[in-house]
Amino acid sequence: MRWQPRPDQEQVLEFALARDKLAVYSPTGGGKTAIAGTWLLDLMYDRCVCPRVLIVAPKLVAQSGWTKQFATWDHLRPLLGDARVLTFGDLDLTPTKSPEGRKGKLTFRDRRATKSHLLQMRERIHLVSWDAWPFLAQAYGSNFPYTCVVWDESSFFKDNGSERTRAARHVVHNLGVVRFQLQLTGTPNHNHGDAIFPQVNLLSPGLLGRTLTE
Numbered sequence: 557m558r559w560q561p562r563p564d565q566e567q568v569l570e571f572a573l574a575r576d577k578l579a580v581y582s583p584t585g586g587g588k589t590a591i592a593g594t595w596l597l598d599l600m601y602d603r604c605v606c607p608r609v610l611i612v613a614p615k616l617v618a619q620s621g622w623t624k625q626f627a628t629w630d631h632l633r634p635l636l637g638d639a640r641v642l643t644f645g646d647l648d649l650t651p652t653k654s655p656e657g658r659k660g661k662l663t664f665r666d667r668r669a670t671k672s673h674l675l676q677m678r679e680r681i682h683l684v685s686w687d688a689w690p691f692l693a694q695a696y697g698s699n700f701p702y703t704c705v706v707w708d709e710s711s712f713f714k715d716n717g718s719e720r721t722r723a724a725r726h727v728v729h730n731l732g733v734v735r736f737q738l739q740l741t742g743t744p745n746h747n748h749g750d751a752i753f754p755q756v757n758l759l760s761p762g763l764l765g766r767t768l769t770e
Contacts, residue, residue: 559590559629572738573598577759579710579739588740589625592706593632599704599736600680601634606704606736608680610692613708615685622683622708640679647691648673662691670695686712686720693723700727703735710739713758714751716768721754728758 561569565587572578572595582588599606611622619641626636644662648670652660664670674695682702684692686709693700705727707713713721728734737759745751753768 557628557630559594559631561587561590565591569594576735577737579741579744579755579759581741581744583742586742588742589622589708590629590632592708592738592740593626593629593635595738596635596681596704596706597631600638608702609682609704609706610702611681611683611706611708612686612689613683613706614712615687617708618683618685635681638680640677640682642674642682642684642688642692644688646670646673647688647695649691664691664695667695671697671699675699675701690719690723693727698731700731700733702727703733705734705737707737707739707758708741710741710755711743711746711751713754714746716750716754721758724758729761 568580568582568587569591572580572591580586580588580591596606596609600609611618613622623636623639623641626632626639648665649662650665651662674692705724707724713724715721728737739755739759741755744755750768753764756764
């Protein structure tokens with residue numbers, strides 16, 4: 557199918573194509589995935605400034621939602637051939653067990669082997685679920701290879717101290733390798749304004765103050 561953006565989508569797309577870091581807060585049906593895919597096309601194939609992309613999304617959306625969108629719209633087809641969904645199997649995770657035999661926190665069977673396996677992958681676009689995201693960041697360590705990250709449903713950052721938020725701050729602020737960022741969500745505040753801070757702080761540190769309290 558050929559994508560014909562509505563006037564409101566054209567405004568968002570124009571806004572996106574002019575920026576390397578941005579957030580699109582738009583309700584369901586707003587065309588966020590098509591806009592994000594067009595933005596990625598511009599970075600990867602038109603400007604050729606982005607060699608590797610990571611898309612972090614809710615589990616089912618990461619598994620099939622994005623690839624279905626890539627297959628649906630004619631202009632996004634090039635992205636489909638470059639995309640790979642990363643699973644818990646790629647991370648080689650196993651649950652620890654308590655003395656009582658209950659399953660506990662997931663951990664790497666062999667972190668060095670996992671890192672080697674990940675670094676051997678040559679697809680330019682990787683998709684991973686929010687559950688697996690912190691483990692992916694841990695596995696790569698200082699060798700995080702993605703220059704662009706799309707945070708699909710960025711309201712997962714609503715807890716400023718959560719493992720997924722701390723992992724994102726580490727790769728973006730501490731490692732400094734992520735040049736391009738796009739946040740997508742239809743519910744940015746989750747009923748309280750504090751949820752906005754970690755999202756905006758990831759894009760532009762200090763814009764809303766240095767700390768959540770401030």
